[in-house]
Amino acid sequence: MNDDYLWDKSGEPDPEIQELENILAPLRYQPTPLEMPDELVVRRQRNYFPLLAIAATLLIALLAGGLWLRSRTEKSVEPQQEAKSVPSVPSVVEETPTPVIVENKDLPGKPVRRHKPSFTKREREEAIAAKEQVMAALRLASEKLRSAQKRTQMPSLNQIKNQHKVG
Numbered sequence: 001m002n003d004d005y006l007w008d009k010s011g012e013p014d015p016e017i018q019e020l021e022n023i024l025a026p027l028r029y030q031p032t033p034l035e036m037p038d039e040l041v042v043r044r045q046r047n048y049f050p051l052l053a054i055a056a057t058l059l060i061a062l063l064a065g066g067l068w069l070r071s072r073t074e075k076s077v078e079p080q081q082e083a084k085s086v087p088s089v090p091s092v093v094e095e096t097p098t099p100v101i102v103e104n105k106d107l108p109g110k111p112v113r114r115h116k117p118s119f120t121k122r123e124r125e126e127a128i129a130a131k132e133q134v135m136a137a138l139r140l141a142s143e144k145l146r147s148a149q150k151r152t153q154m155p156s157l158n159q160i161k162n163q164h165k166v167g
Contacts, residue, residue, distance in 0.1 A: 004011040119127070 005013050005017070
């Protein structure tokens with residue numbers, strides 16, 4: 001028997017092998033094209049999911065940008081509104097500001113009227129008390145910062161005590 005015949009059909013065939021091939025010939029593989037029934041024909045449908053995902057992402061980004069811009073403009077307007085909405089402290093004596101006439105440096109012949117700010121005695125006392133509170137708070141904060149700075153710059157005595165011997 002020649003082994004080459006089994007692998008590449010070269011050489012002399014063995015009669016038993018030829019007989020076996022003839023018996024199994026009807027079962028041999030025969031390539032045929034795939035035939036699909038008409039009711040199973042697949043129509044290609046467009047997949048819109050990626051387009052919808054991109055559109056949703058853009059919409060969310062636009063909404064977030066709009067909300068961010070709106071919050072920025074509201075925050076910048078709020079301090080002005082708060083300043084206007086702060087109730088004024090009733091003063092003991094209401095004084096009208098008296099105009100002060102100052103000489104105009106640009107036009108020597110024309111005087112300029114300016115209002116001199118006038119405060120009541122109570123308003124001055126409140127301003128001085130507020131100034132004293134701010135100064136005390138600044139002194140306290142300064143002292144705390146100074147002590148924290150000293151603690152971070154000075155070596156601690158406990159550093160050497162707490163170290164363990166190695167070995």
